[in-house]
Amino acid sequence: MAFKIRTGYEGDLNLFKTPQSVASYGVLLLLLCAAPFVLGSYFLSQIVFVLIYTIVGIGLVLLSGYAGQTSIGHAAFLAIGAYTAANAAKFGVPIYIYLPAAGLLTGLVGWLVGLPALRLHGIYLAIATFAFALIVEEILARWETVTNGNEGMMVKPASVFGERLGEWGLYYLCIGVTVFVIVIAVNVIRSPTGRAFLALRDSETAARSMGVDSARYKTFAFALSAGMTGLAGVLYAHKLSFISPEMFTLALSIEFVMIIIIGGIASLRGAALGAVFMIMVDPLLVFVKDKLPALIGAITGSAMAQDKASVLLAAPGVKSLIFGLIIIFFIIYEPMGLDGRWMKIKTWFKAFPFYKPATFRRQKMYLKSERGR
């Protein structure tokens, strides 16, 4: 068993808690940087999507996991970032200007969306953010001078100092932005701002009595989360090189929420794991769709069963059904998500042979009062 020995207050404040984690994250980063030399363009673009989803996931983890505010409108923030990038690139603005600008603009919009959050809780807030997403979707379709309406618009490739950013360039840009966003998130979590977030999440009444300005921190959580999503939006636009309003629908927002439910709601590592899962699930489903009917046919030995299975799997909505089942599965059996599972496996090895499942069992409290609401 390993024990952590504290020798000073500084230890808890470091970006990396142990030398081992410096090593393991360093290796991960090296592997990611080396990937283009080894992997083909299909896998490279999958990794880019994972990184983009990770950024959005981290934004949502801060908002939902730490600050306790729900949002099912994050596709709108992604859209704002994406359309900002598309328009800026159209006028030949270099990416190192419009990337931060898009982040700031989306952050500002997020701050505005955060204002109703001061009066709304839980499901009502979720509905408000959903309404916001619908409004943005509508604006994207109608404001044709800027967005080119439902026809969508091409996104010019990003350029840095006159050089076009190719596939590799975009890949490394994604890694850079992801690392930046993760560092910002860790900084927030280890600073007074992050503590104010979790205070608001667990008991707003107590937080206010401790001097936490709830309005300020709630809107700030929204701004921060939206800003990160805006950055992801820029990358998303360049990755797809064509954007149109029907890409930024409720379905995408739900996918983002799924990232953090599957990954683990209050964990940055969970956001990354959830993003990997969400990107992998599509190719996996395609694979299953292709192979499963043949397998069923082989096992049952009847061509009719094979046909039935392929018709069933090809039916519209199967993907949504499977997504829904996955969410339900995680909420019931692993509320702490993939990260929770990872922690359990790690603890099992660390504590071997003394692991007890009760370590992770949460005590339920029924005393929370609703006073002061």
Next chain:
Amino acid sequence: MTYFALEDVSIQFGGLKAVDGVSFDVAKGEIFTIIGPNGAGKTTLFNLISRLYNVTTGRIVFKDEEITQLNAQQIAGRGIARTFQNIELFDNASMLQNLLVGRHRHSTTRFWEDLFFLPRVRREEVGHRHAVEEVMEFLRLQRYRDTLIAGLPYGVRKVVEVGRALSIGPEVLLLDEPSSGLNVEETSRMAEWILEINRRLGITILMVEHDMSLVSRVSDRVLALNYGRIMAMGTAQEVQSHPDVVAAYLGA
């Protein structure tokens, strides 16, 4: 100079006057206890002081400043801390983080400084940890430093809440039923802490409490409340033997 005073404070919820024309003064360094049957308006009074509720009429004054118009988060900034009857800790955070939230009013860093965790933020954080560590030592909470609140027993949570309030560095501490749910031993330890917080740290204490042995052990003065009105005020002995108080508790 008025240190802490309620002047003719009332609050009305629809047709119900939960607190009705209550006035009293608390001197600096005093332990002032409010007792009364269930529904007497004791906690409502605390919620009025900590500005979770708005007064309908009257004023609350702290150090010659009317605090009735401040909002809840400014109250902590004035040095008034509180605990809650039913424990309002941050359940999914560690004990250490809970106490550190108490230090919130002392942090002067801005959002963007926090975002980049500038050296100033780090220096302040170390300072907060020093301060919180002292509170932990005072209440002997060190062994629970990294335990999630959700995993702590009830008695410990009660102490953690006092610790969190102390982390604010308060001048006035509002304790809402500090002994409810505690066993005899824990209650007597709580009494010692209350006395020590008062004597050693020089903090003025306002307390709502039902346990009369605790009340008479620590209180300088006691106020008895019933149906939002003052029934009696004086030493624990005087209030306990006041005929109205006896009638209210036992039923005349």
